[in-house]
Every structure is written in C-alpha cells, then in structure tokens.
Amino acid sequence: MRFTTRVLLLQLLTVVAVVATSTAVFIGLSMAQLRDEAETSALMIARTVAAEPEVRELVAEEAQDEENPPAEELAQGQLQQYAVAASQSTGALFVVITDQNGMRLAHPDEDLLNLLVSTSFSEAMEGREVVAWERGTLGESARAKVPVFAPGSDTPVGEVSVGFERAGVFDDLPRKLLFIGAAALLALVIGLIASLILRKRWEKLTLGLQPEELVVLVQNQAAVLDGVGDGVIALDTDGVIRLSNGAANRIFGILDSENLTLADLDLADDVVADLEGGTARDGVVANGRVIFLEARSVDRGGQALGSVIVVRDRTDLMALSERLDSVRAMTSALRVQRHEFANRIHVAAGLVEAGRMQEATEFLHTMRSRGPVDYPLVGVELITEPFLQAFLGAKSLEASERGVSLQIREETLVLGNVAEVEDVATVLGNLVDNAVTAAVASDELRLVEVTLLDDADQLVIVVADSGPGITPGADPFAHQPKKLAENDQDSGQLKDHIHGHGIGLTLSQDMAQRRGGEVWLVEPGGEKSRRGAVFGARLPDVMEPDDSVNYREVQEEDK
Incomplete structure (x- = not known):
C-alpha cells in the first residue's frame, strides 16, 4: 500500500473518530439540555401553582380539617379543577396538590384522590424545593416539588408536584439528532475532500516519491554532494x-x-x-x-x-600547465646551451692543442663572464644565478623572434640561488610573456625591462614594457574574454591570453599569495606617462644563500 494511501486512510479514520466523538458529546449535551429544560419547566409551573393565593387558602383549609374529604368531593373541588387546567395549559404529565400528610387533594387520576402519594414529600414539608427524576403511579417523569405555605405564614401546609413524562421530554431529540447527523456527515465529506486534496498536493510536492524513496534520495544526495x-x-x-x-x-x-x-x-x-x-x-x-x-x-x-x-576548480591544473611551459622553455634553453657550450669547448680545446694558450685563456675568461651562450639578453652579465640567466636567456630568444628586446636593468642584484624553480619560472615567465605581448603592440621602441632583487629568502621582480599601458579603470587581474586584436589600444598585460583564457596574471597572483607574497600593478602607464605598464612581484621562500658568495664584500662594494 502506498504511503499516500495509508495517510489518506489514517486521516479518514481520524476524521471519523473525531466526528463520532463529537456526535456522542453533542447528543449527551442535547439530552442533558432537554432534561434541564424539563426540570426547569416543572419547577416554574410548580412555583406558580404553589404561589397562587386561592391554592394556598384551600390547601390551608384542608390541612385544618381532622378528616379528609372523600374522593368524590375532592374530584369536584376547586383544587382539582385548578390542577387539571394547569396541566392542560402547560402540557405537563400531571399537577398534583397534597396536604401536609401527603394525601392527594388534586390528581389527574380521580381514583387516586385522598390517597397517599407514591414518592417522598418530606423535603417539601421542610420548606425545600426538590427537582428530580422519579417513577410514580404515572411512570417515570421529571418532576418538581414545591411547598405550599399557609396565607401570611412560612409554615408548609402542603405541596405541589408537577411532572413531565420522559417521552415528552425527549420529543425534540430526533430533530436534534437529525441536525447532528447532518453536521457529522458534512464533516466527514469535508474531511474526505481535504484528505484527497492533501494527497494530491503531497504527491505533487514529492514528485510521487514515497518516504522510503525520499530517504534513499537524501542518502544518495549526501553521498554525491559530499563524496x-x-x-x-x-x-x-x-x-x-x-x-x-x-x-x-x-x-x-x-x-x-x-x-x-x-x-x-x-x-x-x-x-x-x-x-x-x-x-x-x-x-x-x-x-x-x-x-x-x-x-x-x-x-x-x-x-x-x-x-x-x-x-x-582548474586553478591547480592551469598552474601546472604554466609550470610545464616553464619547464619546456628551460629544456629548450638548456638544449641550446648544451649545443653552444659543446661548440665553445671544441674551440677552447683547439686553441690549447695549437699551443695558443694566451688566446685559450682569454676565450675561457670570456665564457665565464658572459656565459656559455650568446643570448640576445641585454645586461646578461648582471645575473650570475644559473637558473635566472638561462631562463631569461631563453625568454630573450623568444622575444627576439617577435622583435622585442629583453633587457636586465642595472639595479638588478641577485646573490642567492633559486630554490623554488617552478614557482619563480611561472610568475616571472608570465610577467615577461605579457610584457613582450604588450611591447609588440607598440609602434616605436619594443622593449621589456626586468629588475631582479633578492633579500634573504625573498625574490622581488619588476617587469616594465614599452606598450600602450593599462586602460584606465580596468582591472588587469580580472578575466578579460575579449581579444586584443580589435583595437590594439589595450596593454597586453591587461588582456593576457596564455592558453587563450586570459588567466595568467590571476594564476600568478594566486600562486604568490599562497606563498605569502603578492603580484601587483606598480604603474598602469598609458598616454600620460608615455610608457607601458609596470608590474611587480614578491615571492617569499624561493631563494637560498650561495655559499660561494662573500656577502660582506658585496655589501662593502655597494657602499
């Protein structure tokens, strides 16, 4: 059985139980109300009859007689006539008048006159009113007993008993039950309709899924989302x-x-x-x-x-791709370096074999000062760190092919060795590549300048280009989906298209921030400054001291 069907049946059973309970309560309340109304009516009629001056006077006279009048005389008496008229006008089952001894002075059945009543009259003779359901000679009835006081006195001389038969009391009960039954049936219909609507709504909200299926769905969802x-x-x-x-x-x-x-x-x-x-x-x-x-x-x-x-998240993948490009550039540079170095060693060996020692010595000194390869890198002698020299040399070859001159500024001073090759290659390579792209867009001097400074374990990089600069108000670190080729007015550093995604600067900045460093725009450049953009980078924990360098001597030379 489907869950919605079970819920529907449960709701119907609940509605039936509530309606049945309510019906029983209403019936009980209605019966109690009818009983109260009958008792109240009997009491009011009895009070009215007992308070009638004529009744009080006649009952007091009968109470003074030592002998009770015969039944025939009572049947023709004023009390009997008065009681019968009151009974007929009010619809009561009986109106009975007695003396202080309980002898009937008026009764619907004339044969019972001058006889003792069948129910107790002692409380009425004590001056108290009594309302109760009792069974007498005329059957069970709701009756009220009220004392009759002598004229001008508080002494009871008799009682008036008024009763309504049980069947008459509940004459209105079938009509009330009909209304109650109709209301109960209407409540059942409303409950059924509401249950059906709720069932349809439930199935719509849960897309027809049952609770067991919902539990499995939640489990699968948690497994998929968190797994x-x-x-x-x-x-x-x-x-x-x-x-x-x-x-x-x-x-x-x-x-x-x-x-x-x-x-x-x-x-x-x-x-x-x-x-x-x-x-x-x-x-x-x-x-x-x-x-x-x-x-x-x-x-x-x-x-x-x-x-x-x-x-x-493709950040790590793209960063790895950046590093792979750097490794490829280094591999190409090392291949060229190895080939060129081998050629120069052959030259040096030839000079030695020919006995031209002076020339061989000068040639080797030149190799030591300028490096093993003649890169088109201006100021290459300012960098003695092997990795930076080879990496920037390779970048200078690529820049030269695009008509851009790569230059090391005189302020460059690197005394240590690069320890984190991949991170330095990624950040430095990205900044240089962007600067070269920007310089290509320049119609005049195509120049990229690089400044490198190390401080303990930190490396500071400054890269400047001769391009058109950053567009005012633009964020060079934001993703730029448009291409540069449309107007050639924006800096290549603003619209970096490494791998065609324009995310090189973002990756470099993220990589530097992970190390506790930063990549920032030093100067946007543009028409007012008549120069290109300048970017800076600070990379902590990427350098280590060179044991062969006497740092004290270097500091004294700087002074």
Missing part, C-alpha cells in the same frame, strides 16, 4: 540557488549560497547567460580561482525542476 571533489549547485526554475555542497562554497569563498543567484556569485553576465542557456564555460575566474562551469537541466516526468551546475 565528490567538484562543486555542485542546484537551482530552481527561477534561477535561485537551493542547494550547494561544501566544495562549491569553498570555490566561491562563501559560507552559504542558498537563496542567492548566479549573479550574486560575482560571475560575469555573459557567463550567467551561457549557463542559463545550458552552455558550459571554461576558464572562468571567480574568487581568484580558475573554474570550469557546466549546466544541466533537470526534469522528472516531464516537469522542469531547474538545473544543476557542476563547478570544477
């Missing part, structure tokens, strides 16, 4: 977020996304429009993270329920 590394966001048909797992909240940097919209997550309008249209978006930057978003509509039984958005 996967991807973020999951569920939206209703109005685009309001109704559910999100912890991974999605962490990616967007919020505690709870419920009742928010996609626009509230700082997503661009075009990204929101694509997701609403069911189009996946890759390379979206939000909260300093590079994410992939995929939207899928959800329906059940032809009823649209909304959509589910899967959020994948």
Whole structure:
C-alpha cells in the first residue's frame, strides 16, 4: 500500500473518530439540555401553582380539617379543577396538590384522590424545593416539588408536584439528532475532500516519491554532494540557488549560497547567460580561482525542476600547465646551451692543442663572464644565478623572434640561488610573456625591462614594457574574454591570453599569495606617462644563500 494511501486512510479514520466523538458529546449535551429544560419547566409551573393565593387558602383549609374529604368531593373541588387546567395549559404529565400528610387533594387520576402519594414529600414539608427524576403511579417523569405555605405564614401546609413524562421530554431529540447527523456527515465529506486534496498536493510536492524513496534520495544526495571533489549547485526554475555542497562554497569563498543567484556569485553576465542557456564555460575566474562551469537541466516526468551546475576548480591544473611551459622553455634553453657550450669547448680545446694558450685563456675568461651562450639578453652579465640567466636567456630568444628586446636593468642584484624553480619560472615567465605581448603592440621602441632583487629568502621582480599601458579603470587581474586584436589600444598585460583564457596574471597572483607574497600593478602607464605598464612581484621562500658568495664584500662594494 502506498504511503499516500495509508495517510489518506489514517486521516479518514481520524476524521471519523473525531466526528463520532463529537456526535456522542453533542447528543449527551442535547439530552442533558432537554432534561434541564424539563426540570426547569416543572419547577416554574410548580412555583406558580404553589404561589397562587386561592391554592394556598384551600390547601390551608384542608390541612385544618381532622378528616379528609372523600374522593368524590375532592374530584369536584376547586383544587382539582385548578390542577387539571394547569396541566392542560402547560402540557405537563400531571399537577398534583397534597396536604401536609401527603394525601392527594388534586390528581389527574380521580381514583387516586385522598390517597397517599407514591414518592417522598418530606423535603417539601421542610420548606425545600426538590427537582428530580422519579417513577410514580404515572411512570417515570421529571418532576418538581414545591411547598405550599399557609396565607401570611412560612409554615408548609402542603405541596405541589408537577411532572413531565420522559417521552415528552425527549420529543425534540430526533430533530436534534437529525441536525447532528447532518453536521457529522458534512464533516466527514469535508474531511474526505481535504484528505484527497492533501494527497494530491503531497504527491505533487514529492514528485510521487514515497518516504522510503525520499530517504534513499537524501542518502544518495549526501553521498554525491559530499563524496565528490567538484562543486555542485542546484537551482530552481527561477534561477535561485537551493542547494550547494561544501566544495562549491569553498570555490566561491562563501559560507552559504542558498537563496542567492548566479549573479550574486560575482560571475560575469555573459557567463550567467551561457549557463542559463545550458552552455558550459571554461576558464572562468571567480574568487581568484580558475573554474570550469557546466549546466544541466533537470526534469522528472516531464516537469522542469531547474538545473544543476557542476563547478570544477582548474586553478591547480592551469598552474601546472604554466609550470610545464616553464619547464619546456628551460629544456629548450638548456638544449641550446648544451649545443653552444659543446661548440665553445671544441674551440677552447683547439686553441690549447695549437699551443695558443694566451688566446685559450682569454676565450675561457670570456665564457665565464658572459656565459656559455650568446643570448640576445641585454645586461646578461648582471645575473650570475644559473637558473635566472638561462631562463631569461631563453625568454630573450623568444622575444627576439617577435622583435622585442629583453633587457636586465642595472639595479638588478641577485646573490642567492633559486630554490623554488617552478614557482619563480611561472610568475616571472608570465610577467615577461605579457610584457613582450604588450611591447609588440607598440609602434616605436619594443622593449621589456626586468629588475631582479633578492633579500634573504625573498625574490622581488619588476617587469616594465614599452606598450600602450593599462586602460584606465580596468582591472588587469580580472578575466578579460575579449581579444586584443580589435583595437590594439589595450596593454597586453591587461588582456593576457596564455592558453587563450586570459588567466595568467590571476594564476600568478594566486600562486604568490599562497606563498605569502603578492603580484601587483606598480604603474598602469598609458598616454600620460608615455610608457607601458609596470608590474611587480614578491615571492617569499624561493631563494637560498650561495655559499660561494662573500656577502660582506658585496655589501662593502655597494657602499
């Protein structure tokens, strides 16, 4: 049996029980009301008869006679006539008048006159009124007994007893029961209709799922949401977020996304429009993270329920790709360096074999000061750190192919060795590549200048280009979906297109911040400054001291 059917039957049984209980209570109250009304009517009639002056006078006279008059005389007496008239006018079963000894002076049955009443009259003779249900010669009735006082006295000389028969008391009960039954039937019908409506509503809200299925659904939901590394966001048909797992909240940097919209997550309008249209978006930057978003509509039984958005954090993957590019650049540089170094060693060996020792010595000194390869890197002699020299040398080769000159500024001073090669290569390579792209957009001098300074374990990088600079009001670290080729007026550093996603600066900034450092815009450049943009980076814990360098001598030379 389906759960909704069980609920319907339970509701019907509840309604029936409530209606039956209410009906019984109403019937009991109605019977009690009818009894009270009969007793009250009997009491009021008895009081009226007992208070009649003629009745008081006649009963007092009869009470003074030592012998009771015969029944025939009483039947023709005024008390009998008065009692019969009162009984007929009020509809009472009987109106009985007695003396102080309980002898009947008036009674509906003339044969019972001058006889002792069948019920107690002692309380009335004590001056108290009595209302009770009793059985007498005329059957069970609701009766009231009221003392009759002598004229001008408080001494009881008799009593008046008025009664209504049981059948007459409950004459109105069938009519009341009819109304009660109709009301109960109406309540049952209303309860049935309400139960059916509630059942339909329940099935609509739960999409026809039973409680057992709902339990399994909740278990599966918890397993899916909390058991996967991807973020999951569920939206209703109005685009309001109704559910999100912890991974999605962490990616967007919020505690709870419920009742928010996609626009509230700082997503661009075009990204929101694509997701609403069911189009996946890759390379979206939000909260300093590079994410992939995929939207899928959800329906059940032809009823649209909304959509589910899967959020994948691609930051680490993109950072790894950046590092891989840096490794490739280093591999290419080392391959060129090895080939060139081998050639120079052959030259040095030839000079030695030819006995030209002076020339061989000068040649080797030149190799030591300028490096094993002739890079098109201006100021290469300012860098003695092997990795930085080789990496920037390789970058200078790439820049030279694009018509850009890469130069090391004289302020450069690096005494230690690079310990975290991948992070330095990623940040430095990204800044240099962006600067080269910006310099290519320049119609005049195409120049990129790099300044490197180390302080203990920190490396500070400053990269300047001769490009057009950053567009005023633009955020160079924000994702820029448009291409640079449209007007050539924006800095390449603003619209970084590494891998076509425009997220290189964002990745570099995120990587530096993870290490406790930073990447920032030093100067936006532009037409007013007549120079390109200048970016700076500070990377802690990436350098280690070089044991072969006497730092004290270097400091004295600087002084």
